Amino acid sequence: MIYPEKRPKLYNCDTCLFKIISCQYINSEEFKKLQDSSIQLRFKKGEAILKQGANASYLVFLQKGIVKFNLEDEMGKNLILTITKSPSLLGSANIFYEGINIFSVYAVEDCEGCLIDIPMLKQIALLNTDFLMKLLELVSGMFKTSVFNFISLAHKQVNGRIADVIIYLSTSVYQSLSFTLSLSRKELSEFAGCSTENVIHTLSRFHKEGILSVEGKKIEIHDFERLQKISKFG
Amino acid sequence: MIYPEKRPKLYNCDTCLFKIISCQYINSEEFKKLQDSSIQLRFKKGEAILKQGANASYLVFLQKGIVKFNLEDEMGKNLILTITKSPSLLGSANIFYEGINIFSVYAVEDCEGCLIDIPMLKQIALLNTDFLMKLLELVSGMFKTSVFNFISLAHKQVNGRIADVIIYLSTSVYQSLSFTLSLSRKELSEFAGCSTENVIHTLSRFHKEGILSVEGKKIEIHDFERLQKISKFG
DNA sequence: ATAAAAAGATGAAATAATGCATGTTTGTTG
DNA sequence: CAACAAACATGCATTATTTCATCTTTTTAT
Numbered sequence: 001m002i003y004p005e006k007r008p009k010l011y012n013c014d015t016c017l018f019k020i021i022s023c024q025y026i027n028s029e030e031f032k033k034l035q036d037s038s039i040q041l042r043f044k045k046g047e048a049i050l051k052q053g054a055n056a057s058y059l060v061f062l063q064k065g066i067v068k069f070n071l072e073d074e075m076g077k078n079l080i081l082t083i084t085k086s087p088s089l090l091g092s093a094n095i096f097y098e099g100i101n102i103f104s105v106y107a108v109e110d111c112e113g114c115l116i117d118i119p120m121l122k123q124i125a126l127l128n129t130d131f132l133m134k135l136l137e138l139v140s141g142m143f144k145t146s147v148f149n150f151i152s153l154a155h156k157q158v159n160g161r162i163a164d165v166i167i168y169l170s171t172s173v174y175q176s177l178s179f180t181l182s183l184s185r186k187e188l189s190e191f192a193g194c195s196t197e198n199v200i201h202t203l204s205r206f207h208k209e210g211i212l213s214v215e216g217k218k219i220e221i222h223d224f225e226r227l228q229k230i231s232k233f234g
Numbered sequence: 235m236i237y238p239e240k241r242p243k244l245y246n247c248d249t250c251l252f253k254i255i256s257c258q259y260i261n262s263e264e265f266k267k268l269q270d271s272s273i274q275l276r277f278k279k280g281e282a283i284l285k286q287g288a289n290a291s292y293l294v295f296l297q298k299g300i301v302k303f304n305l306e307d308e309m310g311k312n313l314i315l316t317i318t319k320s321p322s323l324l325g326s327a328n329i330f331y332e333g334i335n336i337f338s339v340y341a342v343e344d345c346e347g348c349l350i351d352i353p354m355l356k357q358i359a360l361l362n363t364d365f366l367m368k369l370l371e372l373v374s375g376m377f378k379t380s381v382f383n384f385i386s387l388a389h390k391q392v393n394g395r396i397a398d399v400i401i402y403l404s405t406s407v408y409q410s411l412s413f414t415l416s417l418s419r420k421e422l423s424e425f426a427g428c429s430t431e432n433v434i435h436t437l438s439r440f441h442k443e444g445i446l447s448v449e450g451k452k453i454e455i456h457d458f459e460r461l462q463k464i465s466k467f468g
Numbered sequence: 469a470t471a472a473a474a475a476g477a478t479g480a481a482a483t484a485a486t487g488c489a490t491g492t493t494t495g496t497t498g
Numbered sequence: 499c500a501a502c503a504a505a506c507a508t509g510c511a512t513t514a515t516t517t518c519a520t521c522t523t524t525t526t527a528t
Contacts, residue, residue: 071381071384071385073385073389074466075389075466075467077389079384079385079388079389081381081384093374093377096367096370096371096373096374102378102381103381126363129360129363132366133330136330136370137330139330139373139374140327140330140373143327143373143377144336146380146381146384147305147315147336147337147380150305150313150315150380150383150384150387151305151307151313153384153387153388153427154313154387154427155307155309155311155313155427157484157485158484158485159484184504184505184506185505185506185507186505193387193388193389194485194486195485195486195487196505196506197485197486197487197488197507197508198484198485198486200506200507200508201485201507201508204507204508216493216494216506232308232309233309391514391515392514392515393514418474418475418476419475419476419477420475420476428515428516429515429516429517430475430476431477431478431515431516431517431518432514432515432516434476434477434478435477435478435515438477438478450476450523450524
Protein backbone atom coordinates (compact mmCIF):
# COMPACT_ATOMS: atom_id res chain seq x y z
CA MET A 1 0.00 0.00 0.00
CA ILE A 2 1.12 3.50 -0.76
CA TYR A 3 0.63 5.92 2.07
CA PRO A 4 -1.26 9.03 1.02
CA GLU A 5 1.71 11.31 1.63
CA LYS A 6 3.90 9.07 -0.49
CA ARG A 7 1.44 8.65 -3.31
CA PRO A 8 2.79 10.42 -6.36
CA LYS A 9 0.82 13.52 -7.29
CA LEU A 10 -1.02 13.40 -10.59
CA TYR A 11 -0.78 17.15 -10.88
CA ASN A 12 0.54 20.08 -8.91
CA CYS A 13 -1.91 21.71 -6.53
CA ASP A 14 -0.39 25.14 -7.03
CA THR A 15 -1.94 25.50 -10.47
CA CYS A 16 -5.31 24.06 -9.37
CA LEU A 17 -8.16 26.50 -9.90
CA PHE A 18 -9.86 25.32 -6.74
CA LYS A 19 -6.80 26.28 -4.72
CA ILE A 20 -6.52 29.62 -6.46
CA ILE A 21 -10.15 30.51 -5.80
CA SER A 22 -10.18 29.12 -2.27
CA CYS A 23 -7.08 31.05 -1.29
CA GLN A 24 -8.81 34.29 -2.10
CA TYR A 25 -11.01 33.58 0.91
CA ILE A 26 -9.12 31.34 3.33
CA ASN A 27 -5.53 31.43 4.57
CA SER A 28 -2.84 28.99 3.51
CA GLU A 29 -2.97 27.14 6.81
CA GLU A 30 -6.62 26.42 6.30
CA PHE A 31 -6.05 25.37 2.73
CA LYS A 32 -3.30 23.04 3.92
CA LYS A 33 -5.85 21.29 6.13
CA LEU A 34 -8.18 20.93 3.19
CA GLN A 35 -5.41 19.64 0.98
CA ASP A 36 -4.26 17.08 3.54
CA SER A 37 -7.72 15.60 3.75
CA SER A 38 -8.01 15.35 -0.03
CA ILE A 39 -7.00 12.63 -2.45
CA GLN A 40 -6.11 12.91 -6.12
CA LEU A 41 -7.60 10.20 -8.33
CA ARG A 42 -7.80 9.13 -11.94
CA PHE A 43 -11.10 7.89 -13.40
CA LYS A 44 -11.32 5.77 -16.54
CA LYS A 45 -14.03 6.40 -19.12
CA GLY A 46 -17.29 4.94 -17.81
CA GLU A 47 -16.21 4.89 -14.16
CA ALA A 48 -18.47 6.34 -11.47
CA ILE A 49 -17.09 9.40 -9.69
CA LEU A 50 -20.12 9.87 -7.45
CA LYS A 51 -22.73 7.17 -7.04
CA GLN A 52 -26.47 7.79 -6.70
CA GLY A 53 -27.72 6.43 -3.38
CA ALA A 54 -24.27 6.38 -1.79
CA ASN A 55 -23.29 8.49 1.18
CA ALA A 56 -22.20 11.96 0.24
CA SER A 57 -19.07 12.44 2.30
CA TYR A 58 -16.92 14.11 -0.31
CA LEU A 59 -17.07 16.40 -3.31
CA VAL A 60 -14.86 16.14 -6.35
CA PHE A 61 -13.01 18.97 -7.98
CA LEU A 62 -12.70 17.86 -11.60
CA GLN A 63 -9.27 18.80 -12.87
CA LYS A 64 -9.37 17.13 -16.26
CA GLY A 65 -12.02 15.47 -18.40
CA ILE A 66 -15.74 15.46 -19.13
CA VAL A 67 -18.49 13.97 -16.96
CA LYS A 68 -22.22 13.31 -17.11
CA PHE A 69 -24.69 13.82 -14.27
CA ASN A 70 -26.87 10.76 -14.38
CA LEU A 71 -30.18 10.08 -12.70
CA GLU A 72 -31.43 6.51 -12.60
CA ASP A 73 -35.18 6.23 -12.06
CA GLU A 74 -37.21 3.46 -10.44
CA MET A 75 -37.78 1.79 -13.81
CA GLY A 76 -34.03 1.61 -14.45
CA LYS A 77 -34.12 4.28 -17.12
CA ASN A 78 -31.36 6.86 -17.20
CA LEU A 79 -31.71 10.59 -17.50
CA ILE A 80 -28.69 12.79 -18.05
CA LEU A 81 -29.17 16.02 -16.14
CA THR A 82 -26.17 17.73 -17.61
CA ILE A 83 -22.73 17.25 -19.11
CA THR A 84 -19.82 19.20 -17.64
CA LYS A 85 -16.18 19.65 -18.49
CA SER A 86 -13.32 20.49 -16.17
CA PRO A 87 -12.60 22.60 -14.23
CA SER A 88 -15.71 22.09 -12.17
CA LEU A 89 -16.80 21.25 -8.64
CA LEU A 90 -18.92 18.09 -8.65
CA GLY A 91 -21.57 17.36 -6.05
CA SER A 92 -21.54 20.84 -4.57
CA ALA A 93 -25.22 20.53 -3.65
CA ASN A 94 -24.12 17.96 -1.10
CA ILE A 95 -22.13 20.41 0.99
CA PHE A 96 -25.25 21.59 2.72
CA TYR A 97 -27.47 18.65 2.32
CA GLU A 98 -25.68 15.87 4.12
CA GLY A 99 -27.19 12.65 3.09
CA ILE A 100 -27.09 10.51 0.03
CA ASN A 101 -26.28 11.55 -3.52
CA ILE A 102 -29.43 12.10 -5.53
CA PHE A 103 -27.61 11.46 -8.81
CA SER A 104 -24.47 9.77 -10.08
CA VAL A 105 -21.57 11.38 -11.89
CA TYR A 106 -19.75 9.27 -14.49
CA ALA A 107 -16.59 9.97 -16.47
CA VAL A 108 -17.48 10.04 -20.17
CA GLU A 109 -13.79 10.25 -20.99
CA ASP A 110 -10.70 9.69 -18.85
CA CYS A 111 -10.72 12.15 -15.95
CA GLU A 112 -8.56 13.40 -13.13
CA GLY A 113 -9.91 14.95 -10.00
CA CYS A 114 -9.51 15.50 -6.33
CA LEU A 115 -11.81 14.18 -3.60
CA ILE A 116 -12.52 16.87 -1.02
CA ASP A 117 -13.70 15.85 2.43
CA ILE A 118 -17.04 17.53 3.13
CA PRO A 119 -16.84 17.75 6.94
CA MET A 120 -13.46 19.47 6.69
CA LEU A 121 -14.64 21.83 3.95
CA LYS A 122 -17.71 22.68 5.96
CA GLN A 123 -15.70 23.34 9.09
CA ILE A 124 -13.48 25.79 7.24
CA ALA A 125 -16.35 27.41 5.33
CA LEU A 126 -18.24 28.13 8.53
CA LEU A 127 -15.26 30.13 9.80
CA ASN A 128 -14.98 32.05 6.52
CA THR A 129 -18.37 33.24 5.47
CA ASP A 130 -17.12 34.86 2.25
CA PHE A 131 -15.82 31.47 1.20
CA LEU A 132 -19.12 29.92 2.18
CA MET A 133 -21.00 32.40 0.00
CA LYS A 134 -18.71 31.65 -2.91
CA LEU A 135 -19.49 27.96 -2.58
CA LEU A 136 -23.17 28.76 -2.45
CA GLU A 137 -22.95 30.62 -5.70
CA LEU A 138 -21.80 27.38 -7.30
CA VAL A 139 -24.77 25.48 -5.92
CA SER A 140 -27.34 27.96 -7.14
CA GLY A 141 -25.54 28.27 -10.47
CA MET A 142 -26.06 24.58 -11.05
CA PHE A 143 -29.70 24.86 -10.12
CA LYS A 144 -30.11 27.65 -12.62
CA THR A 145 -28.52 25.63 -15.41
CA SER A 146 -30.78 22.67 -14.82
CA VAL A 147 -33.83 24.94 -14.96
CA PHE A 148 -33.07 25.86 -18.55
CA ASN A 149 -32.63 22.23 -19.42
CA PHE A 150 -36.06 21.76 -17.89
CA ILE A 151 -37.66 24.25 -20.26
CA SER A 152 -36.19 22.44 -23.21
CA LEU A 153 -37.65 19.12 -22.10
CA ALA A 154 -41.04 20.48 -21.19
CA HIS A 155 -41.82 22.67 -24.15
CA LYS A 156 -39.89 21.56 -27.18
CA GLN A 157 -40.26 18.68 -29.56
CA VAL A 158 -37.42 16.30 -30.27
CA ASN A 159 -36.08 18.51 -33.06
CA GLY A 160 -35.64 21.42 -30.70
CA ARG A 161 -34.35 19.32 -27.86
CA ILE A 162 -31.65 17.77 -30.00
CA ALA A 163 -30.73 21.17 -31.39
CA ASP A 164 -30.40 22.29 -27.76
CA VAL A 165 -28.15 19.36 -26.92
CA ILE A 166 -25.87 20.03 -29.91
CA ILE A 167 -25.73 23.75 -29.14
CA TYR A 168 -24.93 23.02 -25.51
CA LEU A 169 -22.18 20.56 -26.34
CA SER A 170 -20.68 22.91 -28.91
CA THR A 171 -20.70 26.06 -26.79
CA SER A 172 -20.27 24.80 -23.24
CA VAL A 173 -18.42 21.50 -23.46
CA TYR A 174 -16.26 21.23 -26.57
CA GLN A 175 -16.19 24.96 -27.26
CA SER A 176 -15.87 24.50 -30.97
CA LEU A 177 -18.14 24.12 -34.01
CA SER A 178 -16.46 20.84 -34.80
CA PHE A 179 -15.91 18.20 -32.18
CA THR A 180 -15.63 14.49 -31.52
CA LEU A 181 -18.39 13.22 -29.25
CA SER A 182 -17.41 11.31 -26.15
CA LEU A 183 -21.06 10.28 -25.84
CA SER A 184 -22.98 7.49 -27.56
CA ARG A 185 -26.29 8.02 -29.36
CA LYS A 186 -27.95 6.30 -26.43
CA GLU A 187 -26.46 8.85 -24.04
CA LEU A 188 -27.56 11.69 -26.28
CA SER A 189 -31.07 10.27 -26.15
CA GLU A 190 -30.89 10.14 -22.35
CA PHE A 191 -29.89 13.80 -22.38
CA ALA A 192 -32.61 14.86 -24.84
CA GLY A 193 -35.31 12.68 -23.28
CA CYS A 194 -36.25 10.68 -26.38
CA SER A 195 -35.58 7.32 -28.04
CA THR A 196 -32.18 6.40 -29.42
CA GLU A 197 -33.67 5.98 -32.90
CA ASN A 198 -35.06 9.46 -32.75
CA VAL A 199 -31.59 10.89 -32.08
CA ILE A 200 -30.20 8.99 -35.06
CA HIS A 201 -33.09 10.00 -37.34
CA THR A 202 -32.90 13.63 -36.32
CA LEU A 203 -29.13 13.88 -36.68
CA SER A 204 -29.22 12.36 -40.14
CA ARG A 205 -32.05 14.75 -41.10
CA PHE A 206 -29.92 17.68 -39.89
CA HIS A 207 -27.10 16.20 -41.96
CA LYS A 208 -29.25 15.92 -45.11
CA GLU A 209 -30.44 19.49 -44.67
CA GLY A 210 -26.87 20.74 -44.49
CA ILE A 211 -27.16 22.05 -40.92
CA LEU A 212 -24.31 19.88 -39.74
CA SER A 213 -22.35 16.85 -40.81
CA VAL A 214 -22.18 13.65 -38.80
CA GLU A 215 -19.66 10.93 -39.34
CA GLY A 216 -19.75 8.48 -36.49
CA LYS A 217 -18.62 10.42 -33.45
CA LYS A 218 -17.45 13.45 -35.38
CA ILE A 219 -19.84 16.38 -35.62
CA GLU A 220 -19.29 19.59 -37.52
CA ILE A 221 -21.82 22.38 -37.31
CA HIS A 222 -22.25 24.24 -40.60
CA ASP A 223 -25.24 26.45 -39.87
CA PHE A 224 -25.32 27.48 -36.23
CA GLU A 225 -28.07 30.06 -36.75
CA ARG A 226 -30.40 27.51 -38.26
CA LEU A 227 -29.76 25.29 -35.25
CA GLN A 228 -30.71 28.17 -32.97
CA LYS A 229 -33.91 28.71 -34.95
CA ILE A 230 -34.81 25.03 -34.57
CA SER A 231 -34.08 25.29 -30.86
CA LYS A 232 -36.37 28.29 -30.59
CA PHE A 233 -39.29 27.16 -32.72
CA GLY A 234 -38.96 23.34 -32.65
CA MET B 235 -50.75 56.58 3.83
CA ILE B 236 -50.47 54.14 6.67
CA TYR B 237 -47.05 53.99 8.26
CA PRO B 238 -45.66 50.47 8.49
CA GLU B 239 -45.74 50.44 12.28
CA LYS B 240 -49.36 51.53 12.21
CA ARG B 241 -50.46 49.13 9.53
CA PRO B 242 -52.81 46.59 11.06
CA LYS B 243 -51.31 43.11 11.24
CA LEU B 244 -52.97 40.47 9.12
CA TYR B 245 -51.85 37.81 11.54
CA ASN B 246 -49.85 37.51 14.72
CA CYS B 247 -46.13 36.86 14.29
CA ASP B 248 -45.95 34.79 17.45
CA THR B 249 -47.69 31.86 15.82
CA CYS B 250 -45.70 32.19 12.57
CA LEU B 251 -43.73 29.06 11.74
CA PHE B 252 -40.89 31.13 10.32
CA LYS B 253 -40.51 32.89 13.66
CA ILE B 254 -40.70 29.64 15.59
CA ILE B 255 -38.01 28.01 13.43
CA SER B 256 -35.81 31.10 13.24
CA CYS B 257 -35.86 31.57 17.00
CA GLN B 258 -34.35 28.14 17.47
CA TYR B 259 -31.22 29.60 15.92
CA ILE B 260 -31.18 33.36 16.50
CA ASN B 261 -31.98 35.46 19.55
CA SER B 262 -35.10 37.56 19.95
CA GLU B 263 -33.22 40.81 19.36
CA GLU B 264 -32.06 39.54 15.99
CA PHE B 265 -35.50 38.34 15.11
CA LYS B 266 -36.88 41.75 16.04
CA LYS B 267 -34.58 43.31 13.43
CA LEU B 268 -35.81 40.85 10.85
CA GLN B 269 -39.42 41.48 11.78
CA ASP B 270 -39.02 45.26 11.60
CA SER B 271 -37.70 45.05 8.06
CA SER B 272 -40.56 42.81 6.96
CA ILE B 273 -44.00 43.61 5.62
CA GLN B 274 -47.16 41.54 5.75
CA LEU B 275 -49.18 41.48 2.56
CA ARG B 276 -52.27 39.94 1.06
CA PHE B 277 -52.22 38.61 -2.52
CA LYS B 278 -55.36 38.06 -4.55
CA LYS B 279 -55.75 34.99 -6.76
CA GLY B 280 -53.68 35.53 -9.90
CA GLU B 281 -51.42 38.20 -8.42
CA ALA B 282 -47.65 37.96 -8.76
CA ILE B 283 -45.77 37.48 -5.51
CA LEU B 284 -42.33 37.31 -7.13
CA LYS B 285 -41.76 38.40 -10.70
CA GLN B 286 -39.39 36.72 -13.13
CA GLY B 287 -36.72 39.17 -14.28
CA ALA B 288 -37.26 41.53 -11.35
CA ASN B 289 -34.64 42.27 -8.76
CA ALA B 290 -34.57 39.72 -5.98
CA SER B 291 -34.36 41.89 -2.88
CA TYR B 292 -36.78 39.97 -0.70
CA LEU B 293 -38.11 36.53 0.01
CA VAL B 294 -41.66 35.73 0.96
CA PHE B 295 -42.75 33.53 3.80
CA LEU B 296 -46.12 32.21 2.65
CA GLN B 297 -48.45 32.13 5.63
CA LYS B 298 -51.67 31.17 3.90
CA GLY B 299 -52.64 29.97 0.43
CA ILE B 300 -51.34 28.07 -2.56
CA VAL B 301 -48.87 29.34 -5.19
CA LYS B 302 -47.37 28.25 -8.50
CA PHE B 303 -43.74 28.65 -9.55
CA ASN B 304 -43.95 29.84 -13.10
CA LEU B 305 -41.25 30.03 -15.75
CA GLU B 306 -41.95 32.05 -18.86
CA ASP B 307 -39.76 31.11 -21.81
CA GLU B 308 -38.58 33.21 -24.76
CA MET B 309 -41.56 32.09 -26.85
CA GLY B 310 -44.00 33.30 -24.19
CA LYS B 311 -44.98 29.78 -23.14
CA ASN B 312 -45.38 29.05 -19.47
CA LEU B 313 -43.97 26.16 -17.53
CA ILE B 314 -45.05 25.49 -13.98
CA LEU B 315 -42.07 24.23 -12.02
CA THR B 316 -44.03 23.32 -8.95
CA ILE B 317 -47.10 24.10 -6.85
CA THR B 318 -46.66 24.80 -3.16
CA LYS B 319 -48.97 25.40 -0.25
CA SER B 320 -48.30 27.36 2.91
CA PRO B 321 -46.34 27.37 5.12
CA SER B 322 -43.39 27.75 2.81
CA LEU B 323 -40.44 30.05 2.14
CA LEU B 324 -40.64 31.38 -1.42
CA GLY B 325 -37.58 32.42 -3.41
CA SER B 326 -35.10 30.93 -0.97
CA ALA B 327 -32.67 30.25 -3.81
CA ASN B 328 -32.27 34.00 -4.05
CA ILE B 329 -30.71 34.37 -0.62
CA PHE B 330 -27.35 33.39 -1.96
CA TYR B 331 -27.68 34.29 -5.55
CA GLU B 332 -28.27 37.99 -5.53
CA GLY B 333 -29.56 39.04 -8.84
CA ILE B 334 -32.82 38.68 -10.67
CA ASN B 335 -35.54 36.12 -10.09
CA ILE B 336 -35.30 33.28 -12.57
CA PHE B 337 -39.00 32.44 -12.19
CA SER B 338 -42.21 34.08 -11.03
CA VAL B 339 -44.44 33.01 -8.16
CA TYR B 340 -48.18 33.60 -8.53
CA ALA B 341 -51.01 33.16 -6.06
CA VAL B 342 -53.37 30.48 -7.40
CA GLU B 343 -55.79 31.30 -4.59
CA ASP B 344 -55.91 34.20 -2.14
CA CYS B 345 -52.71 34.27 -0.11
CA GLU B 346 -51.14 35.97 2.84
CA GLY B 347 -47.44 36.29 3.34
CA CYS B 348 -44.60 38.30 4.69
CA LEU B 349 -41.85 39.95 2.63
CA ILE B 350 -38.46 39.38 4.23
CA ASP B 351 -35.60 41.72 3.37
CA ILE B 352 -32.72 39.67 1.94
CA PRO B 353 -29.81 41.90 2.99
CA MET B 354 -31.03 41.89 6.60
CA LEU B 355 -31.63 38.13 6.57
CA LYS B 356 -28.20 37.55 5.12
CA GLN B 357 -26.54 39.79 7.67
CA ILE B 358 -28.12 37.85 10.51
CA ALA B 359 -27.53 34.45 8.92
CA LEU B 360 -23.82 35.15 8.54
CA LEU B 361 -23.56 35.71 12.28
CA ASN B 362 -25.47 32.50 13.04
CA THR B 363 -24.14 29.70 10.94
CA ASP B 364 -26.62 27.13 12.27
CA PHE B 365 -29.40 29.35 11.01
CA LEU B 366 -27.59 29.70 7.70
CA MET B 367 -27.35 25.94 7.36
CA LYS B 368 -31.05 25.59 8.10
CA LEU B 369 -31.84 28.04 5.31
CA LEU B 370 -29.57 26.11 2.99
CA GLU B 371 -31.47 22.94 3.67
CA LEU B 372 -34.55 24.66 2.29
CA VAL B 373 -32.73 25.64 -0.90
CA SER B 374 -31.40 22.16 -1.60
CA GLY B 375 -34.75 20.66 -0.67
CA MET B 376 -36.38 22.66 -3.41
CA PHE B 377 -33.72 21.59 -5.87
CA LYS B 378 -34.35 17.98 -4.98
CA THR B 379 -38.09 18.31 -5.53
CA SER B 380 -37.65 19.83 -8.95
CA VAL B 381 -35.33 16.99 -9.96
CA PHE B 382 -38.12 14.47 -9.49
CA ASN B 383 -40.44 16.61 -11.54
CA PHE B 384 -37.73 16.53 -14.17
CA ILE B 385 -37.75 12.74 -14.34
CA SER B 386 -41.48 12.75 -14.87
CA LEU B 387 -41.20 15.15 -17.80
CA ALA B 388 -38.25 13.46 -19.41
CA HIS B 389 -39.29 9.83 -19.25
CA LYS B 390 -43.03 9.52 -19.03
CA GLN B 391 -45.82 9.92 -21.51
CA VAL B 392 -48.72 12.24 -20.91
CA ASN B 393 -50.69 9.53 -19.07
CA GLY B 394 -47.94 9.11 -16.52
CA ARG B 395 -47.22 12.81 -16.24
CA ILE B 396 -50.84 13.64 -15.51
CA ALA B 397 -51.03 10.79 -13.00
CA ASP B 398 -47.95 12.35 -11.38
CA VAL B 399 -49.58 15.77 -11.26
CA ILE B 400 -52.76 14.39 -9.66
CA ILE B 401 -50.76 12.34 -7.15
CA TYR B 402 -48.66 15.36 -6.28
CA LEU B 403 -51.65 17.63 -5.80
CA SER B 404 -53.43 15.03 -3.71
CA THR B 405 -50.55 14.13 -1.42
CA SER B 406 -48.53 17.33 -1.19
CA VAL B 407 -50.93 20.21 -1.79
CA TYR B 408 -54.50 19.36 -0.87
CA GLN B 409 -53.59 16.37 1.31
CA SER B 410 -56.81 14.56 0.58
CA LEU B 411 -58.16 12.09 -1.99
CA SER B 412 -60.91 14.53 -2.82
CA PHE B 413 -60.19 18.17 -3.50
CA THR B 414 -61.28 21.23 -5.40
CA LEU B 415 -58.65 22.42 -7.88
CA SER B 416 -57.52 26.01 -7.68
CA LEU B 417 -55.85 25.49 -11.07
CA SER B 418 -57.32 25.64 -14.57
CA ARG B 419 -56.87 22.88 -17.15
CA LYS B 420 -54.45 25.18 -18.91
CA GLU B 421 -52.35 25.46 -15.76
CA LEU B 422 -52.41 21.69 -15.32
CA SER B 423 -51.12 21.39 -18.88
CA GLU B 424 -48.32 23.84 -18.10
CA PHE B 425 -47.41 21.69 -15.12
CA ALA B 426 -47.54 18.40 -17.05
CA GLY B 427 -45.86 19.81 -20.16
CA CYS B 428 -48.58 18.95 -22.69
CA SER B 429 -51.53 20.54 -24.50
CA THR B 430 -54.65 21.68 -22.67
CA GLU B 431 -56.80 19.28 -24.70
CA ASN B 432 -54.59 16.40 -23.70
CA VAL B 433 -55.21 17.16 -20.03
CA ILE B 434 -58.96 17.22 -20.65
CA HIS B 435 -58.90 14.02 -22.72
CA THR B 436 -56.74 12.19 -20.20
CA LEU B 437 -58.78 13.26 -17.19
CA SER B 438 -62.02 12.18 -18.82
CA ARG B 439 -60.42 8.85 -19.76
CA PHE B 440 -59.36 8.38 -16.12
CA HIS B 441 -62.95 9.24 -15.22
CA LYS B 442 -64.43 6.69 -17.65
CA GLU B 443 -62.08 4.01 -16.33
CA GLY B 444 -63.22 4.66 -12.78
CA ILE B 445 -59.81 5.79 -11.54
CA LEU B 446 -61.18 9.13 -10.41
CA SER B 447 -64.18 11.34 -10.92
CA VAL B 448 -63.97 14.84 -12.34
CA GLU B 449 -66.72 17.38 -12.12
CA GLY B 450 -65.45 20.77 -13.12
CA LYS B 451 -62.88 21.70 -10.53
CA LYS B 452 -63.77 18.90 -8.16
CA ILE B 453 -61.61 15.79 -8.30
CA GLU B 454 -62.08 12.64 -6.30
CA ILE B 455 -59.56 9.84 -6.51
CA HIS B 456 -61.15 6.39 -6.35
CA ASP B 457 -58.23 4.12 -7.18
CA PHE B 458 -54.98 5.60 -5.93
CA GLU B 459 -52.98 2.43 -6.59
CA ARG B 460 -54.01 2.37 -10.22
CA LEU B 461 -52.86 5.97 -10.49
CA GLN B 462 -49.49 5.00 -9.06
CA LYS B 463 -49.22 2.17 -11.58
CA ILE B 464 -49.92 4.59 -14.43
CA SER B 465 -47.32 6.95 -13.00
CA LYS B 466 -44.78 4.14 -12.89
CA PHE B 467 -45.41 2.48 -16.24
CA GLY B 468 -47.02 5.27 -18.29
C1' DA C 469 -79.41 40.89 -16.30
C1' DT C 470 -77.22 40.38 -20.46
C1' DA C 471 -73.46 40.32 -23.56
C1' DA C 472 -68.91 39.06 -24.15
C1' DA C 473 -65.06 36.42 -22.94
C1' DA C 474 -62.80 32.65 -20.99
C1' DA C 475 -62.69 27.89 -19.75
C1' DG C 476 -64.07 23.29 -20.49
C1' DA C 477 -65.41 19.40 -23.48
C1' DT C 478 -65.46 16.37 -27.65
C1' DG C 479 -64.23 14.23 -32.02
C1' DA C 480 -61.59 13.90 -36.17
C1' DA C 481 -57.62 14.81 -39.08
C1' DA C 482 -52.77 15.74 -39.26
C1' DT C 483 -48.33 15.32 -37.32
C1' DA C 484 -44.80 13.44 -34.26
C1' DA C 485 -42.62 9.84 -31.85
C1' DT C 486 -41.84 5.14 -30.62
C1' DG C 487 -40.95 0.33 -31.27
C1' DC C 488 -39.72 -3.19 -34.24
C1' DA C 489 -37.34 -5.62 -37.93
C1' DT C 490 -33.40 -5.77 -40.30
C1' DG C 491 -28.90 -4.73 -41.87
C1' DT C 492 -24.34 -2.45 -41.44
C1' DT C 493 -20.39 -0.85 -39.14
C1' DT C 494 -17.26 -0.74 -35.34
C1' DG C 495 -14.89 -2.50 -31.56
C1' DT C 496 -13.58 -6.33 -28.43
C1' DT C 497 -11.98 -10.83 -27.09
C1' DG C 498 -10.29 -15.41 -27.25
C1' DC D 499 -8.00 -13.37 -37.48
C1' DA D 500 -12.48 -15.02 -36.71
C1' DA D 501 -16.48 -14.61 -33.88
C1' DC D 502 -19.20 -12.01 -31.20
C1' DA D 503 -21.23 -8.07 -29.12
C1' DA D 504 -22.30 -3.38 -29.09
C1' DA D 505 -23.31 0.73 -31.45
C1' DC D 506 -25.16 2.87 -35.47
C1' DA D 507 -28.47 3.32 -39.34
C1' DT D 508 -32.86 2.95 -41.99
C1' DG D 509 -37.71 2.22 -43.17
C1' DC D 510 -42.19 1.12 -41.72
C1' DA D 511 -46.24 0.05 -38.86
C1' DT D 512 -48.26 1.43 -34.60
C1' DT D 513 -49.24 4.51 -31.14
C1' DA D 514 -49.25 9.05 -29.00
C1' DT D 515 -49.90 13.84 -29.29
C1' DT D 516 -51.19 18.07 -31.17
C1' DT D 517 -54.06 20.98 -33.74
C1' DC D 518 -58.35 22.45 -35.37
C1' DA D 519 -63.30 22.94 -35.56
C1' DT D 520 -67.31 23.11 -32.99
C1' DC D 521 -70.11 23.32 -29.03
C1' DT D 522 -71.38 23.92 -24.02
C1' DT D 523 -70.66 25.83 -19.65
C1' DT D 524 -68.86 29.10 -16.52
C1' DT D 525 -67.00 33.59 -15.39
C1' DT D 526 -66.48 38.43 -15.94
C1' DA D 527 -67.65 42.99 -17.18
C1' DT D 528 -70.97 46.50 -18.29
